Amino acid sequence: MSARPPLTARAPVLMVQGTASSVGKSTLVAGLCRWLAQRGLRVAPFKAQNMSNNAAVCADGGEIGRAQFAQAVAAGIEPTVDMNPILLKPQGRTSQVIVRGRAQGAQTAAEYFGPSGLRGDLWPTVAEALDRLRSTYDLVIAEGAGSPAEINLRDRDLVNMRVALHAAADVFIVSDIDRGGAFAALLGTWEWLAPDERALVRGFILNKFRGDPTLLAPAPAVLEQRTGVPVIGVVPYLDNLVLPEEDAASLTQRSVPDARVEIAVVRLPHLANFDEFGLLAAEPGVSIRYVSAPEALRAPDLVIVPGTKATIPDLLWLHDRGLTGRLRWLVTHGTPVLGICGGYQMLGQVVRDPRHVESEHASAVGLGLLSIETELAGADSKRLARTRGVVRPNAAGIWAGLSGVEVEGYEIHVGRTWGQMPDALLDLPTGPDGSVTPDGLVAGTYLHGIFEHAAARHALLRSLASRRGLCLGPVLPAQLDPYADLARVLADTVRLDTTRVPALLKTLA
Numbered sequence: 001m002s003a004r005p006p007l008t009a010r011a012p013v014l015m016v017q018g019t020a021s022s023v024g025k026s027t028l029v030a031g032l033c034r035w036l037a038q039r040g041l042r043v044a045p046f047k048a049q050n051m052s053n054n055a056a057v058c059a060d061g062g063e064i065g066r067a068q069f070a071q072a073v074a075a076g077i078e079p080t081v082d083m084n085p086i087l088l089k090p091q092g093r094t095s096q097v098i099v100r101g102r103a104q105g106a107q108t109a110a111e112y113f114g115p116s117g118l119r120g121d122l123w124p125t126v127a128e129a130l131d132r133l134r135s136t137y138d139l140v141i142a143e144g145a146g147s148p149a150e151i152n153l154r155d156r157d158l159v160n161m162r163v164a165l166h167a168a169a170d171v172f173i174v175s176d177i178d179r180g181g182a183f184a185a186l187l188g189t190w191e192w193l194a195p196d197e198r199a200l201v202r203g204f205i206l207n208k209f210r211g212d213p214t215l216l217a218p219a220p221a222v223l224e225q226r227t228g229v230p231v232i233g234v235v236p237y238l239d240n241l242v243l244p245e246e247d248a249a250s251l252t253q254r255s256v257p258d259a260r261v262e263i264a265v266v267r268l269p270h271l272a273n274f275d276e277f278g279l280l281a282a283e284p285g286v287s288i289r290y291v292s293a294p295e296a297l298r299a300p301d302l303v304i305v306p307g308t309k310a311t312i313p314d315l316l317w318l319h320d321r322g323l324t325g326r327l328r329w330l331v332t333h334g335t336p337v338l339g340i341c342g343g344y345q346m347l348g349q350v351v352r353d354p355r356h357v358e359s360e361h362a363s364a365v366g367l368g369l370l371s372i373e374t375e376l377a378g379a380d381s382k383r384l385a386r387t388r389g390v391v392r393p394n395a396a397g398i399w400a401g402l403s404g405v406e407v408e409g410y411e412i413h414v415g416r417t418w419g420q421m422p423d424a425l426l427d428l429p430t431g432p433d434g435s436v437t438p439d440g441l442v443a444g445t446y447l448h449g450i451f452e453h454a455a456a457r458h459a460l461l462r463s464l465a466s467r468r469g470l471c472l473g474p475v476l477p478a479q480l481d482p483y484a485d486l487a488r489v490l491a492d493t494v495r496l497d498t499t500r501v502p503a504l505l506k507t508l509a
Helices: 025-038 066-075 110-113 123-134 151-156 161-167 182-192 219-227 273-281 311-321 324-333 342-344 396-402 454-467 480-494 502-508
Strands: 013-018 043-046 049-051 055-057 063-065 086-091 094-099 102-106 139-143 172-176 201-209 229-235 260-268 288-289 302-305 337-340 351-352 364-365 372-376 383-391 406-413 415-419 426-428 429-431 442-445
Touching: 013 025, 013 102, 013 161, 025 043, 025 066, 025 139, 025 172, 025 342, 025 480, 043 066, 043 123, 055 383, 055 406, 063 066, 066 139, 066 480, 102 110, 102 172, 110 372, 123 139, 123 161, 139 161, 139 502, 172 182, 172 502, 182 201, 182 219, 201 219, 201 288, 219 229, 229 480, 260 273, 273 288, 273 454, 311 342, 311 351, 311 364, 311 372, 324 337, 337 342, 337 351, 342 415, 342 442, 396 454, 396 480, 406 454
Parallel strands: 013 139, 013 172, 043 139, 049 086, 172 201, 201 229, 260 288, 260 302, 302 337, 337 442, 351 372
Antiparallel strands: 055 063, 086 094, 094 102, 351 364, 372 415, 383 406, 383 426, 426 429
């Protein structure tokens, strides 16, 4: 490998754009980060603007999209706010606008893009963040959003070709062949680009392919003849990678016919941070069901009411759908319920939003399963922190099996909760967290990500299985590394010709 550039030099940028949303851009960036890091490069991910309610907290307390956080982990580096300088978090009609990790307010799309909107001209923020990464790392792998061919959005582009042109990036365009129409989508995307943008496109990637790649002929050759751009890789359909998703629309439920533990997660309309259940779903013998109707709840081993970006509207939705009554019935008949963050707030007596932080509703009656009350505060009091602690040793029910177990995760909320909490669930460095009833049937916590770590996850599943008189059986290894498998697949299937990709030629020579 050649000598690394000095920190003052501008590192090259490799950019992954797509023909549409959900074609696999985030997954490919994570895999490329790990693969190139394994080659000895200092690699950093970057996405100028992300829209997602799956967020994570950096070491400095700033929040970024969960996908960019995961990509940094794949690269073996500490995530920073420069990797996702703008994050939009939908909450009903509006989105909370996060700039460099801090909330700046909430606006509708029309307000955000309007002449006096928060967006204003955020391009300097984007360019400065990317340039800082380029001065620190050997290579930056940038991710686009949606498609660069959305001509109605070109005049306000912050994340696709404007980034590529600024960095003179080498661009790969990805299409999801599992959906069909992949070659037309690739050609159409390329056709809509301006000449200077087309000049940056170094290769096409067909993602999520099932079958024999030789059956694709003659399409790749015809596409290259038409555009001058080669198909540089055909990535197979990869199932159960356990990588964070950005959009709840991507949630899938795998069939587990021999499930020993069944967990139902309430699919709230403004579901947030649902990625924290990915490792639970990946465990052998564990079924995770996302439910939105009372009859779909049935009688699982555990119900989780997850986080949300709009607590009161989603609480009213629970009431309107009849889910409140069913949840109360399940608790009465011995089914444990766990609330996380916004879900924890909903389990109490009332949630108030006097300053209309999340919606036009000032208050709503809670599920009444915990003797707590919550008031939502403004963005200036938002709690953002990564932390660790332990499950309190005197917890009952399923939590007795977790007594003293170490936990770690992150807090990301605007609520202040108080009341006659029977007992806290966790002990954190900042003090007690959450609440659990004396019988252990109802519990809540503000800490996200507890079950992404093996000790707490396996203890919970053993506890749930034992209530049914079952043994859990094999579990996932404590150090599960989905990025390693993804990097191996990309190394085997994406034929990167470095002579046609200057960013790689410069860093891998």
